[in-house]
Amino acid sequence: MVNLVVGCDGFGDDVLAAALRAIEAAGFSVAVSDRSDEHVLAWLDDEFAGAWSSEAYAGSSYVARKGDAIAGFATFDPRGMRFDWLRGLGAQADVGIFGPFGVAKAFRKSGIGPHLLTAALCGVAARGYKRALIPAVGEEKLIEYYQRNSGAVIGYRAGVQRCRCAGTAARGGRGREGALGGVGSRG
Numbered sequence: 577m578v579n580l581v582v583g584c585d586g587f588g589d590d591v592l593a594a595a596l597r598a599i600e601a602a603g604f605s606v607a608v609s610d611r612s613d614e615h616v617l618a619w620l621d622d623e624f625a626g627a628w629s630s631e632a633y634a635g636s637s638y639v640a641r642k643g644d645a646i647a648g649f650a651t652f653d654p655r656g657m658r659f660d661w662l663r664g665l666g667a668q669a670d671v672g673i674f675g676p677f678g679v680a681k682a683f684r685k686s687g688i689g690p691h692l693l694t695a696a697l698c699g700v701a702a703r704g705y706k707r708a709l710i711p712a713v714g715e716e717k718l719i720e721y722y723q724r725n726s727g728a729v730i731g732y733r734a735g736v737q738r739c740r741c742a743g744t745a746a747r748g749g750r751g752r753e754g755a756l757g758g759v760g761s762r763g
């Protein structure tokens with residue numbers, strides 16, 4: 577399990593605008609919301625079978641849609657969570673949190689994933705953080721994905737913790753108290 581870190585310098589307004597344009601050019605609409613609505617939270621529970629709706633509710637999210645269908649999301653700056661991977665680096669004042677992040681199976685490889693990732697990192701930067709933490713990534717391919725698409729580097733590895741993996745997360749569902757009230761770890 578690794579925590580990845582990326583500097584916020586490269587994620588300004590122009591980069592955000594380009595990412596949003598690219599999502600739209602791929603045929604999707606995209607919008608940011610401070611707290612995802614019930615429809616998005618229910619979609620998160622269904623699509624990723626985990627506790628991610630709790631985190632989305634605790635933060636802001638870019639959400640891409642194809643018509644009425646939700647295609648993907650990237651959350652940033654969730655507040656008030658107590659995951660154990662938020663200790664250390666994640667607790668530093670200049671570090672903002674990225675994620676969770678996912679694209680619905682039907683829309684993977686459509687090209688929106690890296691742009692949603694970029695948009696949410698721009699969201700972290702816009703909140704005034706100097707660095708973004710991409711926490712609890714378990715799979716090597718996913719680590720490479722983040723490195724390739726954001727320039728993130730490995731902050732540290734922690735072999736014993738459980739990863740932030742869709743589908744294997746404890747089913748927290750829309751129990752927002754799960755994120756706000758002290759979930760210990762995820763994975």
Ligand SMILES: CC(C)(COP(=O)(O)OP(=O)(O)OC[C@H]1O[C@@H](n2cnc3c(N)ncnc32)[C@H](O)[C@@H]1OP(=O)(O)O)[C@@H](O)C(=O)NCCC(=O)NCCS
Binds near residue numbers: 712714715
């Ligand atoms: C990660 C994700 C958002 C990327 O979506 P995308 O930009 O459309 O990209 P793809 O799904 O086509 O994957 C691109 C590459 O990322 C890597 N990758 C993506 N998801 C992966 C996973 N769950 N495990 C391992 N590698 C993964 C692979 O290298 C893949 O390339 P490949 O298909 O040639 O093997 C999407 O795969 C997803 O929603 N996965 C499930 C949720 C998740 O794991 N989110 C990250 C939590 S840290």
